[in-house]
Amino acid sequence: MRSPIGPLEFTRRTWVRLWLLAVFVFLYAPIVVLIAFSFNKSKRNIVWTGFTTDWYGRALNNSSLIEAFTNSIMIALVSTVLSVILGGLLALGLYRFRFPGKSVLDGVSALPIVIPEICMGVALLVFYARVGWPTGLPWPLNLSQVIIGHVVFSFPFVAVVVRARMEGFDRSLEEASKDLGASEWQTFWNVTLPYMKTGLIAGGLLAMTLSLDDFVITFFTSGPETITFPVKIYSMVRQSVTPEVNAASTILIVFTVALTLVALKFQKPSEGVG
Amino acid sequence: MENWRQQPWVFLTFIAPAAFWLLLFFLIPLGWIWFFAIGEREGPVDIVVTWTMSNYAEALQPIYLQLFLKTLWIAVLSTAICLVVAFPVALAICFAPSRYKGLLLLLVILPFWTNMLIRTYAMIAMLRQNGFLNDGIGAIWTAVKFLLTPVGLDGLMGERFEPLALLYNNTAVVMGIVYIYLPFMVLPLYANLEKLDRSLVEASLDLGASQIRTFFEVIVKLAKPGIISGIILVFIPALGTFLISDLLGGPDSQLIGNVIERQFRAANNLPLGAALSFLLLYLTFIALALRAWYAAREEKADA
Numbered sequence: 001m002r003s004p005i006g007p008l009e010f011t012r013r014t015w016v017r018l019w020l021l022a023v024f025v026f027l028y029a030p031i032v033v034l035i036a037f038s039f040n041k042s043k044r045n046i047v048w049t050g051f052t053t054d055w056y057g058r059a060l061n062n063s064s065l066i067e068a069f070t071n072s073i074m075i076a077l078v079s080t081v082l083s084v085i086l087g088g089l090l091a092l093g094l095y096r097f098r099f100p101g102k103s104v105l106d107g108v109s110a111l112p113i114v115i116p117e118i119c120m121g122v123a124l125l126v127f128y129a130r131v132g133w134p135t136g137l138p139w140p141l142n143l144s145q146v147i148i149g150h151v152v153f154s155f156p157f158v159a160v161v162v163r164a165r166m167e168g169f170d171r172s173l174e175e176a177s178k179d180l181g182a183s184e185w186q187t188f189w190n191v192t193l194p195y196m197k198t199g200l201i202a203g204g205l206l207a208m209t210l211s212l213d214d215f216v217i218t219f220f221t222s223g224p225e226t227i228t229f230p231v232k233i234y235s236m237v238r239q240s241v242t243p244e245v246n247a248a249s250t251i252l253i254v255f256t257v258a259l260t261l262v263a264l265k266f267q268k269p270s271e272g273v274g
Numbered sequence: 275m276e277n278w279r280q281q282p283w284v285f286l287t288f289i290a291p292a293a294f295w296l297l298l299f300f301l302i303p304l305g306w307i308w309f310f311a312i313g314e315r316e317g318p319v320d321i322v323v324t325w326t327m328s329n330y331a332e333a334l335q336p337i338y339l340q341l342f343l344k345t346l347w348i349a350v351l352s353t354a355i356c357l358v359v360a361f362p363v364a365l366a367i368c369f370a371p372s373r374y375k376g377l378l379l380l381l382v383i384l385p386f387w388t389n390m391l392i393r394t395y396a397m398i399a400m401l402r403q404n405g406f407l408n409d410g411i412g413a414i415w416t417a418v419k420f421l422l423t424p425v426g427l428d429g430l431m432g433e434r435f436e437p438l439a440l441l442y443n444n445t446a447v448v449m450g451i452v453y454i455y456l457p458f459m460v461l462p463l464y465a466n467l468e469k470l471d472r473s474l475v476e477a478s479l480d481l482g483a484s485q486i487r488t489f490f491e492v493i494v495k496l497a498k499p500g501i502i503s504g505i506i507l508v509f510i511p512a513l514g515t516f517l518i519s520d521l522l523g524g525p526d527s528q529l530i531g532n533v534i535e536r537q538f539r540a541a542n543n544l545p546l547g548a549a550l551s552f553l554l555l556y557l558t559f560i561a562l563a564l565r566a567w568y569a570a571r572e573e574k575a576d577a
Contacts, residue, residue: 019362020378027385027456030396033406037399086292093288099278105289108296114506115558116514118531119551122538123303130306152299155292184284215391215517220538230391237395237521249392256387 038246087158121220158203165199364463466500
């Protein structure tokens with residue numbers, strides 16, 4: 001016999017269950033449909049006419065799509081590394097030191113998180129145009145504009161995550177290390193950094209997701225000759241909607257989700273250590 | 275905490291890279307735009323700072339002012355819908371048996387790992403004339419008609435199902451914003467509700483308050499910081515949205531973001547675009563200031 005529903009067991013109430021179901025259908029139906037129709041034979045995305053993987057073949061043979069994809073991955077990787085370095089250092093500096101203008105730096109570093117992306121996008125667009133940022137650089141330097149933009153909005157997130165992690169840090173460990181004769185650098189490398197690791201991984205994960213998820217900054221900062229994945233998809237969507245777009249999108253979805261799940265798995269064991 | 279003078283070089287190594295990056299690639303570009311907004315065009319590309327207010331005056335003319343009001347309205351509406359939809363979800367995850375919690379949270383976050391453009395594109399297939407939502411409604415319509423036929427009431431429903439115009443209008447834009455930003459509302463709510471002292475909820479119920487009264491007078495009040503974080507996280511990106519209105523909206527769904535984008539990329543009226551961007555930024559700052567003011571007031575009330 002089922003026990004009666006306790007007053008706080010909301011998940012056992014029918015209306016709550018229906019609500020959750022409706023919300024998850026709302027969140028997932030579009031993505032599931034998008035993936036399903038990447039396997040559809042018909043070019044017109046509407047009626048199911050049979051299973052095919054042709055669109056994947058087409059997407060994988062579309063050299064500009066592949067180039068766009070590689071560029072986006074490259075941008076995500078480089079901006080993640082830079083964001084982790086900048087954000088981690090900033091978090092440590094804010095955690096460790098007292099200095100004039102600290103609250104100003106704290107506030108300004110939070111700004112890229114809160115202001116509308118479009119404002120940042122147009123500002124960088126104008127900045128690059130006026131500075132005369134060199135174009136026509138060899139790969140991957142031609143991606144520098146986009147990478148810089150991604151770092152601007154990613155590293156403040158890393159700093160927030162790492163600072164939250166540092167809250168629980170016992171500074172006497174650092175002092176002990178120095179008392180035992182370790183240098184500033186050895187202390188950082190052997191004591192502080194291992195403690196920060198969880199925060200750095202979580203922050204890096206966030207930075208990578210933000211980079212792969214971004215459209216607006218990429219749209220405004222990528223010059224005419226650098227193709228990135230979202231911008232490529234955007235122009236494909238504006239021209240005509242074919243299952244090829246679905247196939248390409250599916251590849252990116254699978255890629256990001258797999259990446260994040262792997263990273264989460266990788267992060268789990270270290271939680272116990274820290 | 276130590277004074278930076280004790281180890282100035284260590285201090286600089288920590289702070290300088292981020293400070294440099296923020297100054298060069300964030301503050302200077304934004305400052306540039308700020309100066310454009312008080313400048314005038316001279317020749318095809320040059321802009322001279324003349325401390326004019328004419329760009330702001332133009333940006334505040336009825337045509338753009340209406341656009342601001344409309345953007346504000348759409349952002350408020352989407353944020354409100356997000357809040358109403360997300361609250362039961364966050365509450366349910368919070369009080370779910372612990373073995374399901376991780377899974378439910380993952381299900382909420384997972385769409386957030388999918389590129390925003392792809393999700394917006396996925397919405398098109400759902401909403402268009404021959405899309406899946408219309409097919410679904412059509413199927414329900416046919417079923418209802420089939421059920422009503424024996425009773426002789428099928429005449430009430432018209433001859434055949436007319437697909438609804440779901441795409442390329444303001445409703446589609448609101449749905450798109452809710453779809454894209456819903457996880458942003460669920461997560462802060464969940465984080466806040468998770469910390470909530472359950473005995474307070476139990477006490478309220480034990481003392482005879484109804485579930486509904488407990489919900490509004492205990493749970494909602496305790497979750498206020500989470501509600502406000504969620505509102506800020508959805509409202510600000512909704513204010514600046516241009517992709518969603520561009521792809522899902524119709525000719526009358528232009529939002530302020532679309533106009534800014536056009537000034538910078540096509541119309542090339544940089545001073546006007548700059549003035550519009552800064553008005554949008556000021557709106558954002560007002561929202562943030564309201565939040566800070568509210569937090570300070572709450573703190574005072576607690577003390």
